[in-house]
Amino acid sequence: MGITDLPLLGQIKGRLSWLDERQRVIAQNVANSDTPGYVGRDLNQPTDFAAAMREGGGGVRMIRTSAMHIAPTGQVARFETKAAPDSETTLDGNSVVVEEQMLKMAESRMAYDAAIGFYQKSMQMLRMAARAPGR
Template sequence: MGVANLPLLSQIKGRLTWLDERQRVVAQNVANADTPGYVARDLKAPTDFAAALRDGGGLQMRQTTRGHMPIGGPNGTPVARFTSQASPDSETTLDGNAVVVEEQMLKMAESRMAYDAAIGLYTKSMALLRLAAKSPGR
């Protein structure tokens, strides 16, 4: 098993992927803040363990036997697990636009803080792995 396949690191990678996708959705909302009839979108995060298992929540499936069903799209390539859904903000303007830039900026800041926390956890995990891999007395 390689270092990249460790469960903790793959969970952190999944979280970073979700945060990256959320930032993209929030940026799209801000870009359409003046578009008539546009409704803000957001990603739904898994809220409990059962939902995470049901939706795939960072767990990687593998086809261990040829008789198993293929994974993902064509040629076994993984497909994106995240889908954005309409999530109107607290106000809707007369032209039907439901994007409040201030609320989108808060979502962006939340995502940035969570991203920084995940990167910090990744960095600490890698430091611990390096420490464990050192030979004694070095």
Template sequence: MNLAEIPIFSMLRSRLGYLTERQKVIAQNIANSDTVRYVGQDLKPFSFDAKVQMHQAQSQSAGVMAVTQPGHMSPKNEKRPGQVKPLKSPDSETTLNGNSVVLEDEMIKMSDARMDYDTAISFYQKSMNMLRMAARPPGRG
């Protein structure tokens, strides 16, 4: 059985992908903190409810064409899993050159994303340990 077919691992994979993309967006904001008229970006908050609804919709549309290989074209308006779109998120302060990135806020966002990532990795590792324990033959420690 593929781990991606187990719902908890699928959700963790989505969460880790989201956090990776968020860290990239935050790093881009920090890199452009001196760029004239640069407006900081961020991602919409990750929602487990939205992921569960998307998973249920995918399982209900079993007879519909699906993208099974990375090179396949997807139908119009279909959002591929793991695809995230950065949103403009102007911070509270804008400098005279029009830049709205506040480094302190970005560092707080980065540390939050890092803690969330570490938590998801820990949960993933504990879930893997439970599967390993369940797969052991009886009587082995």
């Protein structure tokens, strides 16, 4: 089992992938803020454990340990965008408010920084655990 197989690091990687994709969607919204009829988009994210299990989110896979168990479907996590109009729509039908998109971008950046910090602390703990005693 390698370091990359640790579930904790896999979860962090999944979170970073989701945040990366969200930044891309937000940038696309800002780029189209003057496009008539454009509706802003955002990513769906499972908010609870039941939703994550239903959708196969975060790389979680069920394992069948008995023939009596229901067979897993083998679904993998994927990010889907949804229409997410901002608080106002202009006369030309555009529903992107740049200020709200900037708030979403700042929120994503803070979550990204937190995930990176968590990853770095996890790696420090692994290095400390792998060191020879007394060093």
